[in-house]
Each structure stands twice: as C-alpha cells, then as structure tokens.
Amino acid sequence: MKKSILLIIAIFFFNQAFAEIWLPSILSDNMVLQQKSEVTFWGWTTNTNEKITITPSWNNISVEIKAYQGKWQGKLTTPKAGGIYTITIQGHEEISIKNVLIGEVWLGSGQSNMEWTPAQGLVNAEEEIKNANYPEIRFFQVSKHIANTPQENTRGKWIVCSPETMKNFSSIAYLFGKKLHKELGIPVGLISSNWGGTPIETWIPEQMMNGNKSLQEAAKKITPRAWWPNKTELAYNAMIYPLINFNIAGVIWYQGESNRQNALSYYKSFPLLIESWRKAFGKEFPFYFVQIAPYKYDDLQGMDAAVVRDAQLQTMLTIPKTGMVVTNDIGNLENIHPINKQDVGLRLALWALAKDYGKSDLVYSGPIYKSMEIKKKKIILNFDYADNGLLQKGKVLNEFYIAGDDQKFYPAKAKVVGKTVVVSAKAVKKPVAVRFAFTNGALPNFFNKENLPASAFRTDNWEIELK
Numbered sequence: 074m075k076k077s078i079l080l081i082i083a084i085f086f087f088n089q090a091f092a093e094i095w096l097p098s099i100l101s102d103n104m105v106l107q108q109k110s111e112v113t114f115w116g117w118t119t120n121t122n123e124k125i126t127i128t129p130s131w132n133n134i135s136v137e138i139k140a141y142q143g144k145w146q147g148k149l150t151t152p153k154a155g156g157i158y159t160i161t162i163q164g165h166e167e168i169s170i171k172n173v174l175i176g177e178v179w180l181g182s183g184q185s186n187m188e189w190t191p192a193q194g195l196v197n198a199e200e201e202i203k204n205a206n207y208p209e210i211r212f213f214q215v216s217k218h219i220a221n222t223p224q225e226n227t228r229g230k231w232i233v234c235s236p237e238t239m240k241n242f243s244s245i246a247y248l249f250g251k252k253l254h255k256e257l258g259i260p261v262g263l264i265s266s267n268w269g270g271t272p273i274e275t276w277i278p279e280q281m282m283n284g285n286k287s288l289q290e291a292a293k294k295i296t297p298r299a300w301w302p303n304k305t306e307l308a309y310n311a312m313i314y315p316l317i318n319f320n321i322a323g324v325i326w327y328q329g330e331s332n333r334q335n336a337l338s339y340y341k342s343f344p345l346l347i348e349s350w351r352k353a354f355g356k357e358f359p360f361y362f363v364q365i366a367p368y369k370y371d372d373l374q375g376m377d378a379a380v381v382r383d384a385q386l387q388t389m390l391t392i393p394k395t396g397m398v399v400t401n402d403i404g405n406l407e408n409i410h411p412i413n414k415q416d417v418g419l420r421l422a423l424w425a426l427a428k429d430y431g432k433s434d435l436v437y438s439g440p441i442y443k444s445m446e447i448k449k450k451k452i453i454l455n456f457d458y459a460d461n462g463l464l465q466k467g468k469v470l471n472e473f474y475i476a477g478d479d480q481k482f483y484p485a486k487a488k489v490v491g492k493t494v495v496v497s498a499k500a501v502k503k504p505v506a507v508r509f510a511f512t513n514g515a516l517p518n519f520f521n522k523e524n525l526p527a528s529a530f531r532t533d534n535w536e537i538e539l540k
Contacts, residue, residue: 108177109153113147123139123140123165125162129158129160132152176259177322182276183271185269187327205239206234210247223278227315252418253426273342273343274342275307277306278305295331295334323359326361340384358394366400369407370514373406374514385397386530399525401510436523439525445507452506453495463521466518471487476533477502
C-alpha cells in the first residue's frame with residue numbers, strides 16, 4: 074500500500090515536471106493580429122482539462138477557457154491598428170507573446186513567382202534590400218513540407234522586416250505590404266506560403282475534389298516531379314490548413330504556370346480553390362491574383378498559357394471579391410521569373426487599397442473586355458476600366474486577331490477610337506469574333522490612360538483544342 078502511494082506521488086510530480094502549454098507557431102513573438110476583429114487563440118496542454126486564461130495588454134481584459142482533451146481555444150477582440158502589445162497565456166505555466174502589433178494581415182501563396190525573393194532576382198535589388206527597414210512590417214514564412222492529412226501546426230516564425238530578413242522573403246508579398254503600410258500608416262503582417270512548381274491541385278483540399286471526375290482526371294495530366302508535390306491537397310494540408318484559425322484580411326496569389334498541362338481544367342479548379350479556402354477560414358476574404366506572364370514555353374504561338382490566363386480572367390469576372398493583376402507588359406520571354414516584381418506588388422496593392430481600404434478614387438485595373446458590336450466588316454470593342462480613355466504604346470496596336478464563321482483567326486488592324494478599339498482584317502469579310510494576346514508569348518502594347526495593361530481576352534466561346 075505504501076509503495077502504491079509513493080508511486081502515485083512520483084507519477085504526479087513527474088507529470089507536473091514535464092507538464093507544458095504550447096502554441097502553434099503562427100501565434101508567437103513579433104506577430105501582427107488583424108485589427109478591429111475577433112481573433113482566435115488556440116493551443117495544447119498536457120494537463121487535459123485545465124483552465125487557460127488569455128490576457129492582452131491592449132485592454133487587460135482576461136478571457137477564461139477550459140481545455141478539452143488537452144486542446145484549448147478562445148477568442149479575443151482586437152482594437153484598431155497599433156501596438157506594441159503583449160499577450161499572456163496562463164495555466165499551470167505562463168507564456169508571454171511579446172512585440173505584438175495590430176494591423177492588416179495578408180496571406181501570399183502560389184508557386185515560384187510568388188515565392189521569388191530579392192536575393193534570387195529583383196529590379197534594383199541592392200537598393201530595395203538596403204531600404205527595407207520597416208519594423209511595423211512583419212513576416213511569417215511557412216516552410217515547404219507536405220502532409221497526407223490536415224495538420225494543426227506548421228513550421229515557421231514571425232520576424233521583423235529588415236534588410237537581412239526581407240532579402241529572403243517573397244518580393245511580391247513584401248512590395249505589396251510595403252505599399253499598404255505606407256498608404257495606410259499602419260502595421261502589416263505578411264504570411265508567405267509558397268512552393269515553386271506546384272500545380273493548383275496540391276493546394277486544394279481533397280474533399281473538394283471528390284466527386285468531380287473531370288478535375289480528378291485532369292489532375293492526372295500533371296507530370297509528377299520529385300522536387301515539388303502534385304498530388305491533391307499535400308501542400309494544403311501542411312501549409313494552409315494550419316493557418317485557418319488565424320484571422321487574415323485577404324489573400325494574394327500567383328500561380329498557374331504549372332497548370333498549362335491541364336489548362337482547360339483551370340476554369341473549374343481555380344474558382345474551387347478560392348471557394349475551399351474561404352470555406353476553411355470561415356470568411357469571404359478578398360482574393361487578388363496575378364495573371365501569368367508571357368513566356369516562350371515550348372511554343373510561343375501555343376495557347377496553353379493563354380487558356381490559363383483566360384480562366385483567370387473568367388474567375389475574376391464571375392467570383393465575388395476577386396481581382397486580377399495583368400503582367401503582359403512586364404514579362405520576359407527568356408525568363409519565367411521576370412524580375413520586375415515592383416509593378417506586380419503595386420498593382421495588387423491598388424486592388425486592396427481601392428476595394429478594401431476606401432481609396433475609391435484609384436484606378437486599379439487595366440482595360441477589361443466588356444462587349445462588342447459588329448458594323449459591316451469591322452468589330453467595335455468596348456472595355457471596362459477605360460473611363461479616361463485608352464492608349465497604345467508604339468506605332469501599331471498589336472496582338473489583335475479577328476475571325477469569321479470559319480473560326481480561323483487572322484492578324485487584325487486595330488485602332489483606338491476614344492474608349493473603344495475598332496478591329497478589322499481584309500481577309501475577314503464577315504467578322505464574328507476577336508481574340509487579343511491569346512498566345513503563350515504575346516507581348517501586347519494596349520493600356521488605359523492610367524498606364525495599366527489590358528488583359529488578354531476572347532469574344533468567342535469556341536472549343537479550344539490543346540496539344
């Protein structure tokens with residue numbers, strides 16, 4: 074009996090000695106929390122049912138919760154942007170999260186063009202790196218890894234923006250965040266979760282793909298690679314799902330090059346990704362993305378990349394609270410990672426500033442095809458985002474093609490007339506359709522007066538056959 078009591082006492086003190094409270098990596102020193110919102114705090118404890126108290130220094134009002142089977146979760150209401158704050162988590166031990174700011178939090182994701190860092194290649198990189206002293210901009214880098222099931226934690230930590238940290242962080246996310254920070258004058262938190270080469274399928278939860286036979290078959294067309302995942306949800310489980318309790322303002326996305334192999338499925342898979350992420354985060358956040366840049370690929374005149382761009386355009390036109398940045402003026406046919414990331418970050422920020430931060434006077438998009446009118450041998454094209462007029466850069470407006478009922482497209486003569494473009498070709502007597510910049514390597518020269526480039530488009534809905 075005496076030995077049993079001693080054993081129980083020994084076990085008790087052993088458990089106490091090794092008892093622990095811990096948090097996911099996204100809740101850590103230097104983090105930024107979304108302002109004027111409800112944010113979730115969660116974690117684990119070895120004391121299965123203990124009481125946890127969370128106290129933020131911005132109001133010193135404690136929230137008490139009870140762990141269930143070792144897991145706990147509570148919510149705090151954040152004030153307007155500001156800081157610095159400390160948040161204390163108290164149970165059988167105490168954890169203090171220090172140097173916390175309140176501001177705007179954005180998640181940047183996709184493949185290599187979103188992942189690309191200043192150290193890897195950026196216009197004026199040396200100067201950009203030297204000037205990256207922004208203590209109110211914070212970075213969280215999710216490391217590359219996969220999981221077969223959804224994970225509750227991921228590797229990573231919050232760090233303060235400095236020349237040393239910025240040079241190895243996403244250029245586009247940084248430049249986007251810097252523009253918001255300067256325009257709004259508030260802290261900005263940037264989460265980077267990217268993996269070069271990844272197709273969209275690996276970023277979509279498998280349950281969203283189940284039952285969709287066309288997407289499942291299309292996913293099989295992606296050539297497997299040893300250095301990045303292509304199976305459905307592997308990146309999502311490890312690199313997105315662990316973040317879904319963390320309140321964000323929105324997402325910026327740059328991906329699509331790897332889906333040229335199953336380009337036609339992108340019309341369905343891209344909206345599905347947006348839907349699945351919004352469902353997982355429990356929030357219809359804004360989702361702004363980059364239309365893939367022109368590149369030589371296997372065939373400059375091929376259309377697989379053009380189809381991906383068209384799917385991106387249709388996603389913007391049909392899915393609420395989305396916006397698209399066009400890059401056909403800053404691409405590089407010899408470099409799939411064009412180093413002008415400044416304009417990409419700026420153009421993404423224009424969407425956010427205009428749509429989410431009250432800067433409604435900003436023009437945030439280049440010309441987007443709206444409608445057409447056939448007049449004898451000519452087609453007159455109308456555009457949105459052309460209120461102040463249209464312009465061409467160069468003597469000839471290029472990359473317009475026109476077709477009749479035979480569906481054969483011929484290079485067209487195109488002319489800006491006020492807020493419209495008039496298109497014709499001698500070879501097409503009875504025109505019915507126009508395509509613009511609808512090839513892999515198209516480098517058009519068509520803009521609005523705000524110097525934002527027009528998106529590639531097609532007026533037809535004819536079936537496209539890809540090699």
